[in-house]
Amino acid sequence: MIVELFAGPGGLTKGAEDEGLRGVGIEWDANAVATRRAAGLATIHANVRKHGPRDLPDGTILAAGPPCQTFTIAGSGSGRAELDRLVTAVKRMGAGETVDPREFADERTALVLEPLRWAISDFECSYNAIVLEQVPQALPVWEAYAEVLRDEGYSVATGVLRTEQYGVPQTRRRAVLVARLVTAGRRPRDRP
Template sequence: MNRPTAIDLFCGAGGLSEGLRQAGYSIVAGNDIDPFAGATFVATHKEAYFLEGSIRDLDASDFLKATGLKKGELDCLAGGPPCQGYSVYNHQRGMHDERSHLFREYLRIVEGLMPKWLVMENVTGIMSAGEGEAFQGVLAGIKELGYNVEAQILRAEDYGIPQERRRVVFIANRIGLPIVWPERTHGEGLSPLTTIHDALSDLPSLSNGEDAGVCGYASEPKSDYQRELRAGSNAVYNHAAPRLGAINIERMQHIPQGGSWRDIPFDLLPAGMKRAKRSDHTKRYGRMKWDEQSCTVLTKCDVHWGAYIHPEQDRSITVREAARIQSFPDWFRFEGPRTEQYVQVGNAVPPMLGRKIGEAILFAESALADTRENELVASLG
């Protein structure tokens, strides 16, 4: 039986693609404007055709030609139009930001491909930006094309990912099936939440600014999460600590696990933070706790932005550690300059969440197949 097909628009490094592949999809094509993310996608999705460039310069026919599919044959079109225009971290966010309108390009490609299913992901800010204009525009646009659509906020930690991350997910289909959402697997009454220790405790120690190159693991897997992410990899890649100045190292030495800028002596604080209220900037200069989850992995794991200090080592987390927190498998190597690697990781849909979404869609499909089989048996009986 052939695997269902998927195309990923605004694919970045391919986190959502990797999740769908783990669920059982064949990723036949991807598109992104970022050449560094594209290099990672090409290296990690060798079965897919990559179309580099702005979505505005592409038509549905380009994807059909690349994949050999005809209109209506694609099983799933996935995508996450750039979210910076909606992000709460963008204090000028709103519909005036041209990135806020890229969802219309997604809908244009939908109209030309007419896939059976749609999956679209974005930051929760899309629900409020422009008084909800973009959110309602997405829903209305999908419905106008003949799809049944629903949207929910999914929490990454509910699905075994060691990170507090909330994203709006749209799921739609035009084949008359109900929308099935992935059931929570972790949290109260379920499996324990995955912790930073579960995610990172087997990785080699590093000093500030140290680049381990391609190196071995520090230990055997210490958790099921590590065991799963290490499958298919015999080494650790992208594990290099950014070099921070001496003043930042001195600040870190005062910060315990779970602590933050509030633990830094006043005379060591950056000038701007000396004027801050104790209630401000709650995650700045935060040190992770082994037994808790990470804050949201952003495009810069900068200690000035959030809690990105290693639980025990006086340094900020590496690209590999950020990728572990995002649930990327260890064989998944990120290309380009290190700053661009962080961007790729931070922009990605956690593959483990993508897999849960893909599995939910395939469950809806299998339920339909079972119903039809039962109806056929009944009619023959």
């Protein structure tokens, strides 16, 4: 089952379901939730911070596109200004520390850390795959994630993709992280 954090209207979940995977999304925006539900997609209307992997124990794939407002050129820029602190926070999380979102000028910036919390929690199983996307300015965060995830037994690739090269009818660049569990050090979840 694919677990989609910051699920929006459901494009990733819909694509997964079209390929035969079950999916569930967590989304707090009421309009996005209404769109997901109208499409028949399983949805939890909630703040991602209020949940964790124990709430969705059948998840085998973790996908997320955290809010980008503090990272975009058009946005406040507070996330871009705190990239070094975010990278340090990722390393702290990899060492087992908890990071308080109030450590950042805008708590929305810390939402980019939520997928890592889900991925490396003390829950008894690991996700078989992790897929994350964000605006290009957040690539250093994904690169820091990659170091932590490699230590957790994942093969990881990061980079910036140009969506028009993949059949999307717009020119949009996205920083992505794709990880696959390869080490037996952590027990993979049962496949769907």
